[in-house]
Amino acid sequence: xxxxxxxxxNGKKTWVKETFPERFESHFAWINCYETxxxxxxxxTSVNASTIVIEGVEEGLKEGILSKSVNGEAFFQAYLAPLLxxxxxxxxxxxxxxxxxxxxxxxxxxxxxxxxxxxxxxxxQKLFRKADHVHLIWFGIAETL
Amino acid sequence: MSCFxxxxxxxxxxxxxxxxxxxxxxxxxxxxxxxxxxxxxxxVYIATAKPTDHEMIERIRKHQHDRLLKNESWITIExxxxxxxxxxxxxxxxxxxxxxLTIWLSNEMFAHSEQRSMQEVQRNMCEALHYVQEAxxxxxxxxxxxxxxxxxEAKETKAYVQALGQLHQYIVRHAGAAVKLEFGKPIWMKGGx
Numbered sequence: 354x355x356x357x358x359x360x361x362x363n364g365k366k367t368w369v370k371e372t373f374p375e376r377f378e379s380h381f382a383w384i385n386c387y388e389t390x391x392x393x394x395x396x397x398t399s400v401n402a403s404t405i406v407i408e409g410v411e412e413g414l415k416e417g418i419l420s421k422s423v424n425g426e427a428f429f430q431a432y433l434a435p436l437l438x439x440x441x442x443x444x445x446x447x448x449x450x451x452x453x454x455x456x457x458x459x460x461x462x463x464x465x466x467x468x469x470x471x472x473x474x475x476x477x478q479k480l481f482r483k484a485d486h487v488h489l490i491w492f493g494i495a496e497t498l
Numbered sequence: 499m500s501c502f503x504x505x506x507x508x509x510x511x512x513x514x515x516x517x518x519x520x521x522x523x524x525x526x527x528x529x530x531x532x533x534x535x536x537x538x539x540x541x542v543y544i545a546t547a548k549p550t551d552h553e554m555i556e557r558i559r560k561h562q563h564d565r566l567l568k569n570e571s572w573i574t575i576e577x578x579x580x581x582x583x584x585x586x587x588x589x590x591x592x593x594x595x596x597x598x599l600t601i602w603l604s605n606e607m608f609a610h611s612e613q614r615s616m617q618e619v620q621r622n623m624c625e626a627l628h629y630v631q632e633a634x635x636x637x638x639x640x641x642x643x644x645x646x647x648x649x650x651e652a653k654e655t656k657a658y659v660q661a662l663g664q665l666h667q668y669i670v671r672h673a674g675a676a677v678k679l680e681f682g683k684p685i686w687m688k689g690g691x
Contacts, residue, residue: 360645362663458647470648491678492516492663492670494687 354437354448356480359490361453366408368490369449376404376447386413394432398439403446405436410452410480411473418469425476437483450480512631513638513689514669517679524561524597526677526684527640531595532570536635539591543574544584544630546602548609561597579605582626588633596630599641599669603662607654616661624668639669643678 357365370377377383382402384394386409394413397405407413413432417423423431433450440446456474461467481487487498513530517523535541543565549555565572577584579602588594596602606619614622631637645663650656670676675689 360643360663361649362660362667363645364663364667367667454646455648456646461648466648491687492514492666492676494670494676496687 354440354450354480354484355486355488356477356484357449357451357488357490358454358477361455363490364493365451365453365490368488368493368495369406369451372495373404373449376449380404381406383408385409386411386416391416391428391432395435398435403443404449405439405447406449406451407433407436408451410450410476411455411469414473414476415469418472419465425472425474425479428472429476429479433480450484452477452480511634511636512627512669512673513636513675513677514641514666514673515638515677515679516641516643516666518643521643521679522682523640523642523679525564526679526682527595527597527638528565528572530675530677531593531636531638534636535570535593536591539589539593539635541570541572542588542592542594542634543572544581544594544596545574545576546578546596546598546605548578548605578602579610580626581623582629585629585633588630590633590635592634593636593638594630594634595638595640597640599639599665600644600662603665604658607658607661616657620661620665623665627669639673641666641669 357369359365380402381404382397382400383406384397386407391413394407410433414425414428417428417431436448440448452473454477456470456477461470481498488495489498513527515523515527515530531541545558545561547554547558549558562574565574575584575587581596581602603619603623606623627637627639641662644659649659670688673688676687678685678687
């Protein structure tokens with residue numbers, strides 16, 4: 354699994370598309386959590402694809418927190434761990450997770466937003482540990498950690 | 499964005515310097531500009547900030563004072579928006595420093611007499627950068643990194659963050675050198691030494 358992170362509007366999605374063009378010629382599933390409900394994440398592994406991209410991981414987590422008050426770990430286990438299992442089943446399979454770093458601003462007044470921000474940090478630590486490659490995107494330029 | 503695709507010219511001689519507040523980006527950018535000054539060229543400082551309150555006046559005064567103390571002499575042009583208007587004042591060997599893109603964008607978005615779409619604002623700014631770059635020898639652009647927090651709820655502020663991020667991506671793509679400042683330490687992301 355590749356984990357691609359960095360600030361908002363830094364060109365993470367473009368970087369993924371430009372760096373691995375062969376993965377987006379055919380047989381890929383691109384899930385944007387800003388448009389898709391978490392429930393649909395469960396079905397994605399049944400798609401005939403060799404590449405699965407989850408864009409906006411932080412938004413999926415936000416939905417989990419607001420609707421079911423899950424934390425980062427529970428969100429990971431419920432929605433992301435199955436993708437990693439799917440990836441392991443075949444050597445050609447690849448999961449790419451894209452998540453915006455929202456952790457460095459002012460502490461939000463709203464309790465749920467605070468929780469979301471905290472849990473995003475925890476979830477990203479988890480993704481760092483689980484990933485084979487982590488890329489930090491800075492206005493289109495990647496630093497590989 | 500349409501202006502990005504239509505853009506055929508490849509800008510040369512652009513340096514981009516970004517970092518958080520008080521990261522030392524302005525003083526680094528000034529040193530970088532001075533170090534790369536052309537023998538026959540001048541150092542031209544484009545000040546985009548308009549003094550609106552006491553703190554801002556002090557901030558500007560400090561920047562002006564710092565530039566005065568330098569061995570190199572700077573010429574300052576105050577231009578809050580429509581940067582292409584300054585091209586007539588530039589000479590081909592000049593080094594031009596724009597400090598900073600963040601304020602310039604907000605002046606274009608929120609203090610411009612014309613009502614324009616975000617695409618138009620961005621396209622005009624990209625074009626202005628190319629005109630300035632072509633009118634001088636080296637263009638140094640300073641900007642703030644404001645992208646590591648939750649996006650603002652307000653529609654206009656969110657559009658501002660998006661526009662700034664897209665401008666940063668565009669400039670980095672066209673820059674010969676791109677530098678990230680972390681607490682005074684320059685990290686070379688592209689080109690440079």
